[in-house]
Amino acid sequence: MRRAPLLTLLLALGTPAADARVRLGDVLPAHPWTSGEREVIVVYSHDCGDLGELWSAVLAAGLPVRAVNAEDVPAPxxxxxxxxxxxxxxxxxxxxxxxxxxxxxxxxxxxxxxxWEGTFGGDLGLAGTR
Incomplete structure (x- = not known):
């Protein structure tokens, strides 16, 4: 059985790291875009390594994607x-x-x-859930 991309993303986001500090329910701080009903925001820096698989998973969700390149060093x-x-x-x-x-x-x-915070190695935490 093949999972829908949004469901896959939601399942991945449903297993946050134990040390996550972003608080669920918090209102976003000031930002330059108009918020949509539902959207995905990727906050990353230049030292994250190859995020190709992460970007693929996020874009496949079919939601608006906002990219925030933090820490003053441009990254694509x-x-x-x-x-x-x-x-x-x-x-x-x-x-x-x-x-x-x-x-x-x-x-x-x-x-x-x-x-969801941390290193992405291609595993969305879905092993054994099929």
Missing amino acids: APAGVNVWRGPEATAFARALRVGAYPTVLLVRGGRVLNA
Whole structure:
């Protein structure tokens, strides 16, 4: 049985790291975009390594994707994804209390529904769930 991309992302986000500091239910700090009903925000930095598989999973979810490149060193995002960079982007990440990069947030109406932090190695935490 094949999972829908959004379901896969939601299941992955449903298993946050024990040391996650982003608080569920919190309102997003100030940002430059108009929030949608549901969206995915990827907060990352230049030292995250290859995020190709993570970007693929996030883009496959079919939700609007916001990219926040924190820590003042430019790092690429997939074509077509607008990236927010600079001191304000870093302040956004710190106001969220991001504990590790990359951090993926599932947001609804400007509030954090779920968060996943840490190194992504291609495993969305779905082993044994089929």
